[in-house]
Amino acid sequence: MPDPAEIQTMFGRIAPRYDLANRLLSAGADRWWRRRLVAAVCRARPQVVLDLATGSGDVAFSLARRLPAEVRIIGMDFCQPMLDEAEAKQRGMGGCPNVSFRQGDGMALPLADATVDAVTIAFGLRNMADRARSLREMRRVLRTPRGRLFVLEFSQPHPGIRPLYYFYLRRVLPHLAGLITGDRAAYEYLGGSIDQFPSRMDLSGELRAGGFATVAATALTFGIVALHEAAV
Ligand SMILES: C[S@@+](CC[C@H](N)C(=O)[O-])C[C@H]1O[C@@H](n2cnc3c(N)ncnc32)[C@H](O)[C@@H]1O
DSSP states (O other), X not given: OOOHHHHHHHHHHHGGGHHHHHHHHTTTHHHHHHHHHHHHHHHTOOSXXXXXXXXXXXXXXXXXXXXXXXXXXXXXXXXXXXXXXXXXXXXXXXXXTTEEEEEOBTTBOSSOTTOBSEEEEESOXXXXXXXXXXXXXXXXXXXXXXXXXXXXXXXXOOGGXXXXXXXXXXIIHHHHHHHHHSOHHHHHHHHHHHHTSOOHHHHHHHHHHXXXXXXXXXXXXXXTEEEEEEEO
């Protein structure tokens, strides 16, 4: 289980170069994966969205562009340097007034019960020190009966591409990431955390155990990434 204090410090270190590293290391695929997430959220027509583990805010901004202007989007993260990056981007865009950023821990959300219609979490769930607890927290803040959780996360890819993929993850990615961010160790951790993350089927089981009634999982890019949509 990752140590929350170490995770927080690690993301704080890589925050200034996080976006650049994402674009280069995924060859731009990360944008397409987030677009799939945002399209799924739009279909649910939420009024209040919590983007948990928002990082530098890409999902929150993309939601703001696609959803009606009156929809409220809260970008939440426990790492202040990441939120500083998100807020600097927001100033650069000249506002984006329906998005607000707030510091908060995914394992003890500073929100009242049943106050949001959708929770999104992109590439954040595998960093939660206690995944079951964070899923219960997400369930708690969702409204019944329309509440939806959307999890975009690395997954276990199709067996045919596994050897090549894990070679990239273990050998190539930390080296490249070290050159881009100056922090090879952070990406060694990130590669390892992908390795240990549950398969689509296992994560669907965890979501059901966390109080979600129905769960649908979609594999993206040979299963490298999965989008889970869970209804309360
Ligand atoms: C890989 S980044 C993903 C950022 C963003 N969602 C994206 O799509 O690029 C993971 C984020 O999860 C945040 N995080 C990890 N554990 C957290 C926790 N317990 N509570 C809130 N945020 C957390 C980190 O600070 C980091 O910003």
